[in-house]
Amino acid sequence: MLYCYFGKAVTTMQKYLLSLDQGTTSSRAILFDLKGEIITSAQYEFAQHYPMPGYVEHDANEILSTELDAVRTVLQKADVKRGEVACIGVTNQRETTIVWEKATGKPVHPAIVWQCRRTAPLCEQLIREGMKDYIQKSTGLLIDAYFSATKLRYILDAVPNGQMLAEHGDLLFGTVDTWLIWNLCGAHVTDYSNASRTMLYNIHTLSYDPVIMHRLNIPACILPEVKPSAAVYGYVKDGIEGLEALAGVPISGDAGDQQAALFGQACFEPGQAKCTYGTGGFLMMQTGETPVASKNRLLTTIAWGVNGKVRYALEGSIFNAGSSIKWLRDEVGLISSAHEIDVLAESVPDAGGAYFVSAFTGLGAPHWDMYARGALVGVTRATNRAHIARAVLEGIVYQVGDLARTMEFDSGRKLGELKVDGGASVSDVMMQFQADMLDVPVNRPRCVESTALGAAYLAAIGAGLYRDEAEVMHYWESEKIFRPQMSEVERGRRQRGWTKAVEKAKNWED
Numbered sequence: 001m002l003y004c005y006f007g008k009a010v011t012t013m014q015k016y017l018l019s020l021d022q023g024t025t026s027s028r029a030i031l032f033d034l035k036g037e038i039i040t041s042a043q044y045e046f047a048q049h050y051p052m053p054g055y056v057e058h059d060a061n062e063i064l065s066t067e068l069d070a071v072r073t074v075l076q077k078a079d080v081k082r083g084e085v086a087c088i089g090v091t092n093q094r095e096t097t098i099v100w101e102k103a104t105g106k107p108v109h110p111a112i113v114w115q116c117r118r119t120a121p122l123c124e125q126l127i128r129e130g131m132k133d134y135i136q137k138s139t140g141l142l143i144d145a146y147f148s149a150t151k152l153r154y155i156l157d158a159v160p161n162g163q164m165l166a167e168h169g170d171l172l173f174g175t176v177d178t179w180l181i182w183n184l185c186g187a188h189v190t191d192y193s194n195a196s197r198t199m200l201y202n203i204h205t206l207s208y209d210p211v212i213m214h215r216l217n218i219p220a221c222i223l224p225e226v227k228p229s230a231a232v233y234g235y236v237k238d239g240i241e242g243l244e245a246l247a248g249v250p251i252s253g254d255a256g257d258q259q260a261a262l263f264g265q266a267c268f269e270p271g272q273a274k275c276t277y278g279t280g281g282f283l284m285m286q287t288g289e290t291p292v293a294s295k296n297r298l299l300t301t302i303a304w305g306v307n308g309k310v311r312y313a314l315e316g317s318i319f320n321a322g323s324s325i326k327w328l329r330d331e332v333g334l335i336s337s338a339h340e341i342d343v344l345a346e347s348v349p350d351a352g353g354a355y356f357v358s359a360f361t362g363l364g365a366p367h368w369d370m371y372a373r374g375a376l377v378g379v380t381r382a383t384n385r386a387h388i389a390r391a392v393l394e395g396i397v398y399q400v401g402d403l404a405r406t407m408e409f410d411s412g413r414k415l416g417e418l419k420v421d422g423g424a425s426v427s428d429v430m431m432q433f434q435a436d437m438l439d440v441p442v443n444r445p446r447c448v449e450s451t452a453l454g455a456a457y458l459a460a461i462g463a464g465l466y467r468d469e470a471e472v473m474h475y476w477e478s479e480k481i482f483r484p485q486m487s488e489v490e491r492g493r494r495q496r497g498w499t500k501a502v503e504k505a506k507n508w509e510d
Helices: 061-077 119-129 132-139 147-159 162-169 176-185 210-214 257-264 324-331 338-346 387-412 428-438 450-462 470-476 487-503
Strands: 003-006 008-011 016-022 026-033 038-045 085-094 098-102 171-174 189-191 225-227 230-235 250-254 273-277 281-288 299-306 309-318 355-357 376-377 418-421 442-445 478-482
Touching: 003 171, 016 061, 016 450, 026 061, 026 418, 026 450, 061 176, 085 176, 085 257, 085 450, 098 147, 119 147, 119 387, 132 210, 147 162, 147 171, 162 171, 162 418, 171 176, 176 189, 176 230, 176 250, 189 230, 189 250, 189 418, 210 250, 225 450, 230 299, 230 450, 250 257, 250 450, 250 478, 257 273, 257 281, 257 299, 257 309, 257 450, 257 470, 273 387, 281 299, 281 387, 299 450, 309 387, 324 338, 324 387, 338 387, 338 428, 355 387, 376 487, 387 428, 387 487, 418 428, 418 450, 428 442, 428 478, 428 487
Parallel strands: 016 085, 085 250, 189 225, 273 418, 418 442
Antiparallel strands: 003 008, 016 026, 026 038, 098 171, 230 250, 273 281, 281 309, 299 309, 355 376, 442 478
């Protein structure tokens, strides 16, 4: 039996869109209905490895196993039968670098996480060689250890005979989306948005840049094929234990987590912006079909490629946002749950003059200081745990404010509102402070799982279930709008204190 759904004949069996949302600290799967309503979800955390100060690693096999466990759980919880999932979207922590053996699928080195700073010396060398302007013009990125290119070079140098194996076609590189898709359907692919974060991809020509590849000695055969964000990448293989219901289902959407969130927030008009409060914090503004070059050290990146059109964005990144809340819970023991930080923060009117800069692994835009480290300043004898909890939340807000002002200047557009999503966006006290410090409304959607939702919508377009972005816009709903309440005088006073705190955190490491 067939019925019409957005102009395409769909069998009555097809009920669901499945998103694989692979993040920095956990792997999730979310099952949506064909209108983007959440049916069920599952999430599994995995280990973070810190072999040296500033180094961050993951086990690529653990990333895969926890993601597949999440998928198995949602399929079981919803009692999904074969043929009921129409398509699959993938979204992922970006820049994290995995290299594996083509023949066996075995990773040859721990995954080097986007937060890892180990390749800062190579980045400095590239800058000394005069590569800064060329790389920024070609890729839209600043030379930084954040991105995949120098991480890939590190792995090829660290693995015995790594360069030779790569040149012979025995090794494959990918960001996490590529790793998941390769294991699910055998295709070595990525999308425009993820490719644009490797520092190897020319965002103007939509191809890997030969000059950068030559300088870093990266052979082309190790790199994945790049496709639009809404396209069929492959079909789930038979024989994956617990995933029998997905055999033959197309993987038809792929985007880096922040671009997926921008899409899921329906930021389809140039100038619309969103901020995702996840492990990191990511402010992104859609700028249309023409890339906007930043004059203030923001990133120019590809937002997505859909229906033959490429959309670009400006982005600023906070390396540690939600991870600072996790640090307060796991390493400091000041709170026992993420919710407790809100309870403490709401118990005091402000942070009592304390400021917290979460530069555990350096500062991102607009500072781009690889050697900054975390700082808690302005502490007095009267400072208590509630003040510290509030300072941690406020520190995230201040960093978003730094990004927003820079983005407005670069784009020539004033923010009319900020759409928000991600785990920490559920905090009313933090979102109200965000509205106060930005002096614009902060709009939280009914579904804060914008990243997974964006991947699902891209997959629906890639599979032909949705025609275009207009279908997505039809379903986006606001849950709560936070409006500014702070005076300009008070806003300025707090901002001056924050500026002083950031200066204390900069250039801490030699």
